[in-house]
Amino acid sequence: MPMRLNHMELTFAEGALTPAKKQQITDFYRDLFGWNTLEIDIMDQKALLLMLDEDVSQFILLAESPEPMQSPGYDHLGLLFDSREEVDALLAKAKAMQAVNNEIQIKEYEDLDEGGTIVHSFYVRHLLPIWFDVQSIDYQNGEPARKWHYG
DSSP, rough: OOOOOOEEEEEEETOOOOOOHHHHHHHHHHHHOOOOEEEEEEEEEEEEEEESTSSSSSSSEEESSSSSOOOOOEEEEEEEEEHHHHHHHHHHHHHHHHHTTOOEEEOOOOOEEEOOOOOOOEEESSSSSSSEEEEEEEEESSSSSSOOOOO
């Protein structure tokens, strides 16, 4: 079986994950990506799971910590979709949500063409300390033109 993402933990300052904040997180990520949430008791607190799939095998754990995560740059988690049309539909949805809530951040990018491998993407961030890189990758002739790498 190929390796898959199991979970990622994002930490917040103590007291930051109020019931109202958890509800805002639930509403935004459910409406944009279809993710459900579940409040759980873990590490002597009520943390929140953002469930990326139905069987909860992939999730993001949101918990409080005396040393919370800080991410002032473009630290992100990449979400790969099958087509640029899916990415464009999510971008349109995120923009519509942003028109109602100006705290939603969106960063649009031109397509990145790496010798026939085309990455079509945008970044979105709201209420969490990281961005989500929403992307599709189109391969020339259905095959990567070369191994994908940064740098």
